[in-house]
Amino acid sequence: MNKINKFEMRLSALSENENFARSCAAAFCLPLNPTLDEINDVKTAVSEAVTNCIVHAYNGAADKYIDMSVTAEEGGKLTVTITDSGCGIEDVEKALQPFYTTKSDEERSGMGFTIMSTFMDELLVTSEKGRGTQVSMTKFIRGARNVDSRTDSAAD
Numbered sequence: 001m002n003k004i005n006k007f008e009m010r011l012s013a014l015s016e017n018e019n020f021a022r023s024c025a026a027a028f029c030l031p032l033n034p035t036l037d038e039i040n041d042v043k044t045a046v047s048e049a050v051t052n053c054i055v056h057a058y059n060g061a062a063d064k065y066i067d068m069s070v071t072a073e074e075g076g077k078l079t080v081t082i083t084d085s086g087c088g089i090e091d092v093e094k095a096l097q098p099f100y101t102t103k104s105d106e107e108r109s110g111m112g113f114t115i116m117s118t119f120m121d122e123l124l125v126t127s128e129k130g131r132g133t134q135v136s137m138t139k140f141i142r143g144a145r146n147v148d149s150r151t152d153s154a155a156d
């Protein structure tokens with residue numbers, strides 16, 4: 001049977017928690033034996049998603065919460081889900097385009113979602129205007145020891 005390990009956490013929407021969230025996700029995936037590059041990819045993607053909650057969903061309001069859940073499956077599948085109950089996204093397809101930002105005046109470059117989809121293997125964004133946004137990202141951790149258990153092993 002495929003073993004699935006999971007943790008969930010709730011964080012205040014404060015910028016100092018961005019580092020904490022990404023470190024937790026990275027630490028949790030260590031049993032999957034990730035490479036340093038894979039750990040850094042996960043950390044970067046989590047940072048972008050958490051920052052979006054703080055900056056866009058809640059527009060800096062500190063009395064709000066971000067939920068993060070992480071699952072690690074035997075064989076190397078890591079899934080990080082980050083949920084807010086903020087303003088939501090009017091047009092998700094548009095928001096996913098590179099360089100699209102609603103905050104160009106604040107030196108945002110509109111590259112957060114592009115970075116998430118580049119650094120992770122799958123990105124799914126669901127949102128409802130006025131209710132919030134959920135970002136689910138999956139990465140298949142190849143690591144050193146996981147290669148044997150994968151069917152698409154390219155001996156990389």
Ligand SMILES: Nc1ncnc2c1ncn2[C@@H]1O[C@H](COP(=O)(O)OP(=O)(O)OP(=O)(O)O)[C@@H](O)[C@H]1O
Nearest residue numbers: 052056057088095101102108109110111112113133
């Ligand atoms: N959690 C969220 N809640 C509400 N709107 C969001 C959320 N995440 C993203 N958005 C919207 O999607 C747009 C694109 O997000 P993305 O992360 O790609 O770029 P950015 O945050 O504007 O800039 P950057 O990430 O480069 O600083 C944002 O400008 C914002 O309008």
Ligand SMILES: [Mg+2]
Nearest residue numbers: 048052112113
């Ligand atoms: Mg962003």
